[in-house]
Every structure is written in structure tokens, then in C-alpha cells.
Amino acid sequence: DTQQTAPTGTQALAVIPGDGIGPEVTAEALKVLEVASPVKFESTRYDLGAERYLATGEVLPDSVLAEIRGHDAILLGAVGGKPNDPNLPPGILERGLLLRLRFELDHYVNLRPSRLLPGSVSPLADHVLERGDIDFVVVREGTEGPYTGNGGALRVGTPAEIATEVSVNTAYGVERVIRDAYARAQKRERKKLTLVHKTNVLTNAGSLWWRLFESVGTEFPDVTTDYIHIDAAMIFMATDPARFDVIVTDNLFGDIVTDLAAAITGGIGLAASGNVNPDRTAPSMFEPVHGSAPDIAGQQKADPTAAILSGALLLDHLGHPDAAAAIEAAVLADLSERAPGATRRTSEVGDAIASRL
């Protein structure tokens, strides 16, 4: 993932602002990117999301996907309409847009760093926080597992209905994400990798994950490993999150664990993520973990920090670790000096962070 030398020319950026607060936070992320980046970005904006679907019935036309594929990276705001909108069946945008992008562009590493940043308020008690610094990364598999859309339903709407969801796990898919996670762990100070699964119940998939975790581990003798069940992981997250360094896990467990990770580090307002294609056969996509929050959309109330930090992940992926670190440092400084209780407009937060660069 880091063998790539920094490209020097202009970089083509596909921007999907999305719905709700998406456009507002994306604008701030772009503002900060522009100041921080050593290369120029040429952005193309793609209007995709609930609004477009409701207006046109289109989710992600093949021609748009093909265009997006031609970019160097993708910045996404947030996608999703009003809750329980009868014209927006659950899954339409998730499966048709977000997950389709992740699957088609082979984003097999869904990267979610979690740190308790200065000035952010954890819901955990001091006696837990005193156990050590919270600073871990979840490497969530992004192209398999229960997210494949395999499964189906029979006799829908009758008392004899049966609905299935199939978690698909391949050696190909599991091995590559595990290897990526080991490599990331090896680059960190603590060099520790934890596999999270449910091997005692999901024995087919669990056995595959466990065997590959063991065998790939022989390539990384300096990385210490452990295994915990997803249920026990909940307990550790709540009582001793400092124990984690890098976590590798499947698509669904990763979804669950990273929202809890975001919560304990001060909320999803700060959580950034990268949908990474480490082989660079297609552009990677960077997005805040939070949703579109339609209730506060257009009011300049949203915190753009997660979007801005997603921009830092994007820069890092494109080979500009120093610029990425500069954004992170600016965010950290901004967070430490945020007056508790004070509210700033979305653009004010973006301005404040940009002005530190």
C-alpha cells in the first residue's frame, strides 16, 4: 500500500457529496484538502444518493460508475434520505450505491482508525480511560461476508416465508485482508493484531479466518496476535479499549465494532474511514463513518471533522503522508482548543482547521 511513489501531476478526484449534511461536510473536507495537498486536485462532482434516486429512479448508472473508475480517488460525504421514507426502501441506496462502489472497486480493506482525540468526550468513565491511550485501527473486510447480497426469500408475505442471508468467505478474500492487517500492525509501535470473529458458532467461516490468521502470521514473526470472539470484543471495547492495536475482522463484525469504537472515542462526528483497494486496480474511496443526518441538513450544524480526517486518509493513500499528518495535527489542535459547549458553523470549523495549515 505504500510502495507507490507520490504522483506529482494533477490528481483526479471524484466527489460524491450525497444527501443531508453530506454536501456541507464535503465542502469543508475539500477546503482543507486544497490547502494541505502538495498536488492539485481536479474534482468532478457526482450527484448520487437519495435525492437523485427520488427524482430519477437512478442509483448508480453503469456509465457513472465507469467514469468514477477513471479517477485517482473518491471523496464521499454521506448518503441517505429521511428515515422511513416509503419511497426509499431500506437497502436501495446502501446496496445499490455504497456497497456497489465498495464491491465493484474492490475496496477489500475498510480502514477505520479510532483514537480518543484531545477535547473529545468519551462516554467511558475515567477508571477505564486511565488504563491507557485508545489508539487502534480496525481493518474491516469490505467485499465479502454477510454483505455479498447472497441469500433470498421464498413465499414472501405468507406465514410460510423463509428468508436467508449468506455470508460468503473465500480464502482469496480473507487472506488478502489479513495480510494487509498484519502489514499495518507491523508498521505500528505495538505491532499487535487481534482477530475478531465468532469461530465457536460460525465454524465454517471461523475456521477459514482462523487458519489464514495463523498461516499468514508466519510471514510477520514480529507481530503479536490474539483472538477474541465478537461478543467478548464488546466487553473489551467498553472496559479496556487500550488493549487494541490493530483489529482485523469480517464485514459485518467490522461494521458493528467500528460504530462502538467511534462511540467510545467521542462519537461518529469524528470517525473517518477509507474504503481501500490496496492493489490500486481501482480508486479508493474515503468517507466519514456518520450518516446524512437529514434532520440537521443545510443548517451548518454538522461537524465536518470526520470528513476532513477522511481527506487526510485520502492524502496518505495517494502517497502524501506528510500532508496527511499535517491535517491530523491541525484537527488535533483545533479539537484541543474547542471551547466546551461552544457551537460553530460547519464552515467555521473547516476555516479554523484550514487556517492552521
Place this chain on the structure above:
Amino acid sequence: DTQQTAPTGTQALAVIPGDGIGPEVTAEALKVLEVASPVKFESTRYDLGAERYLATGEVLPDSVLAEIRGHDAILLGAVGGKPNDPNLPPGILERGLLLRLRFELDHYVNLRPSRLLPGSVSPLADHVLERGDIDFVVVREGTEGPYTGNGGALRVGTPAEIATEVSVNTAYGVERVIRDAYARAQKRERKKLTLVHKTNVLTNAGSLWWRLFESVGTEFPDVTTDYIHIDAAMIFMATDPARFDVIVTDNLFGDIVTDLAAAITGGIGLAASGNVNPDRTAPSMFEPVHGSAPDIAGQQKADPTAAILSGALLLDHLGHPDAAAAIEAAVLADLSERAPGATRRTSEVGDAIASRL
């Protein structure tokens, strides 16, 4: 579940102490049950678990299952050997014993109450705890979902391996657990039921759960409802657990959510559970949520409170709500007077609680 009139004669109890700390905590649960129960229990002990499997290769012989089936209720301690014992492949005991009992005895309501009991230490900060009392029940489906053991593996051990896990959801199975959850919500003060699922990704199963949640809801007009995704549920658990009253969810999400619930209410040392067959076509089974903790086995270090509270759930199920409430009150009193930091032997905790009855 409560139409049953209290039986007056002797009740036949199948006791499965299990492994590790299982026998120690079960002994205290039985001690307290004996004092609290208005009916006499005739206990039969079944040695099942890691020890028996390692010695004989037997997990749950059909003849033993048939015998257990003849009892009025089952009390289980904990099952499981040393972690990573090569002679004990993951899933052998879980699938072969615990889950087999739940499935064969049709324990479709896996009941897990969560309360922040006095004197127990939550990992959550005061600003979260001040939002309100934590007092909710998770109704976890127990006989379907990703726990069915459906799925399989092909080309095991090769680079072309594929492993699947199939979540099976039927209208029959989902409707009955949802109806049970509504009925439980209706009996509580707040009368609020939350469905937890992942309808935006697991659209087949999600649609079934959602439609039955809506349609069964018409039978309970006084119960208010809401829906949250499993990932968002993590955030609410960590930042506003007081919002929950009754939660209904599938087998795997229930596993995950209840361990987090146990963590935020002071740890799985206190979490009790019932594997309930509300139709009473087979005995229900009561067990602490914690595991067998082989590292502290036989040292009288384990806290038997969760096992004792599981005994209270057992009494309630058998039609003795007053006796169940008396045990809970005794546990509460004991907890409030526990000297912080003081350690008592397992049997001392049992004695202390029994002596209050």
C-alpha cells in the same frame, strides 16, 4: 408465558454444572434456590462439557438429551475448556451441547435482562449514567438466524476454499419471538419495544423482521416501537442506554448486544439469562451469561451472582414470581453492601445472599 398456574408438587431440575467455575457458581445458585423456592426441587446432575468430551468423546448423547427433556427446568453453570486446547476444536461444545440444547428444546426466547445494580461499577461515565436508569431486557431469538449451522465449506485448506454461513429466518420463528417481546414490553412500565437489525444491508431477513414487527405490533397498540440498526445500537448502548426498555433481535445480534449490555451494567459476572420455551413443550434452561473461566476454576474466586440471578429467572418461569423477586431483592441488598475492593469466596457470596432470604 404466565398463564401457567404455579405447580405445587416437587419440581424436577436438570443441573448441568459444566466446566471451570461452572460447578462452583451452580452450587451457590442451588443453595439460594433451595431457600427461596416455595416448591421442592429434585435435582439430577448431568456431567456434560469439556471434561466429559475430553475423557469420553461424548458431547450430548441422545439418551441424555431425552432424560433432560423429562425435567421441569434446567440450570446450567458454564461450559468450555481451556482456550486453544488443540483437543477441543472451536464449536464442538458450543454447537454440540449449548446450541443443541437451545435448538432441540425450542428455546426461542433467549431472555437477557440488563440493569445497573447498586454497587456495581459501570465502565460508563457519570454524564452517560445521569441520563437515566439502565433497565432493559433483550429478547434474543434463540433457534434461527446465523446460529442454525447451515452453510458449509468447499476445497478446505486450499487457496480456492470457500466457506459460507447461512442465516435462516422464518416467518414462523420470527413472528413468535416478536410476539413474545411485545407481550413482555406491554407488561413493563414504559411499554417500549425496539427492533435491532440491519435491514439496510441484510434486506431479505431485514424485510421479514421489519414486516412482522409492524404487523404483530397492531395487536399491541399501547406499546411504542422504534427500530435501530445494530451498528447504531452500539452507539446508543454506549451513550444513552437508558433509552432502551425491551429490545428484540436476532440470534447473532442478540449475542453481541447482550455482551455489551452486560459490560455497561457492571460486567458479565452479574448477567443472568433464560433460554425460554414459552410454549412449555420442553424445559427451559437458565444460565449465567459468563463462561467457564478455567483460569480461576476451583479457587472459589468466581462471583456466583449471575448464576443466582439465573435461578431467579428459573423460579419466575416456573410460576413463582414472588420467590424470584425475593432472590433479586436479596442480591440487590448484598450488592449494595459489598465493601468495594473486598473479596469474598464464591460460597461466602452464596451464603450471604441465602441468609437474607
